[in-house]
Amino acid sequence: MKQKWLLPLTIxxxxxxxxxxxQLKILNYSSNSNPLSEKNTNLVTIINDLEAEIKEQENQIEKIRNDLSTLQNQQVEGELQELQDELQKVKILSGLTPVSGKGIVITVDDYSQGLQANPNDDPNKYIIHYENLLNIVSELKVGGAEAISINDQRLITTSEIRCVGNVILVNTTRIAPPFEVRVIGSPKILAEIINNGELEILRTSNFPVTLEEQNEVIIPAYKGELQFNYSQAVKGD
Amino acid sequence: MWLLPLFGLIIGAIIGSTIQYQIPTIYIKYMSIAVLASFDSVFGGIRAVIEEKFDGTVLLTGFFTNAMLAALLAYLGDRLGVDLYYAAVFAFGVRLFQNLANIRHNLLLKFRNYRQHKNMD
Structure with missing residues (x-):
């Protein structure tokens, strides 16, 4: 009699x-992870891997270039010496060697205190954009800059300063604030032109900006590849 | 013997928490209705046992048809853009409370009768 209800109720x-x-387990699980962020994590690991690979290859390029220059420095004879001097000059011009000299060091950073004080404001007003860096670089070039680097990325003829989402790419390398721009050139002229230009604009918007004149600014060599596949010298020049 | 359903509860919880299968997130809503439907059946079953009119077939068919109907309602609601899902939640919720109230009433009555008889003896 009593057995009748036991089995169905147990089931x-x-x-x-x-x-x-x-259900509880699924709800727990789904609150911890959503597929989008998982996908993003995957992408981030891919990007990190690729960047590590780039770094490795850049180191390799640097090593080969060093080997090359030691080989080139070995032989010193008459005409060859002249050619080597010219080669060295061209290398300095193209940014393939680390250089040092008089110059200035500029640092610019996001105005994070301003953003914290006005959290509802448009954050774009408080961060350094790639245009700011472009303007700085252009003005420095007008001021006769001979070598420029941003966060240790040497600017050469093929260098870009490009906005990709919320990071800035220089020489296809991601750079983040604070930005340190090192320049070799006449410190006086450079400081004059930049102080009356982009830095003035940034200062009026309260961005933390510093400018330092130095007797010895060291600028690293360009680490990436540099190969022209399409350009050829025009004959008869 | 009345411990068997309790064991059932524990066994079900263990299986449910150890199983590795994942259902897509969009079906979570249907699962929650299934949970409500099954609890409604459990309390309905207990009530029927206490009222001494228990019928296993009624319980099991009631359980499955209720769950199906609720899922169907939720699905239809999704299609129509109306949250019919809440209708099922509401119905099951009300029935849960009613069943619990009935169980309490019956237990209380039985307890009082038992005491009265004891006093009379």
Whole structure:
């Protein structure tokens, strides 16, 4: 008599507690992870891997270039010496050697205190954009800059300063604030032109900006590849 | 013997928490209705046992048809853009409370009767 209700009720109990536990587990799981962020994490690891690979290859290029220059420095004879001097000059011009000299060091950073004080404001007003860096570089070039680097990325003829989402690429390398722009050139002229130009604009918007004149500014060599596949010298020149 | 349903609860919870299968997130809503439907059946079953009119077939068919109907309602609601899902939640919720109230009433009555009889003896 009593057995009659036992089995059906047990079955229903098993099903109900099973579905409850299952549901709780799923809700827990789904609050911890969403597929989008998982995908993003995957992408981030891919990017990190690729960047590590780039770094490795850049080191290799640097090593080969060093080997090359030691080989070139070995032989010193008459006409060859002249050619080597010219080669060295061209290398300095193209940015393939580290250089040092008089110059200035500029640092610019995001105005994070301003953003914290006005959290509802448009954050774009408080960060350094790639245009700011472009303007700085252009003005420095007008001021006769001979070598420029941004966060240790040497600017050469093929260098870009490009906005990609919320990071800035220089020589296809991601750079982040604070930005340190090192320049070799006449410190006086450079400081004059930049102080009356982009830095003035940034200062009026309260960005933390510093400018330092130095007797010895060291600028690293360009680390990436540099190969012209399409350009050829015009004959008869 | 009345411990068997309790064991069932524990076994179901263990299976449910150890199983590795993942259902897509859009079906979570249907699962939650299934949970409500099954609890409704559990309490309905307990009530029927206490009222001494329990019928296993009624319980099991009631459980499955209720769950199906609720899922169907939720699905239809999704299609129509109306949250019919809440209708099922509401119905099951009300029935849960009613069943619980009935169980309490019956237990209380039985307890009082038992005491009265004891006093009379």
């Amino acid at each position: 229903v109990c098993i099903i109900s507690s099973f579905s409850l536990a299952f």
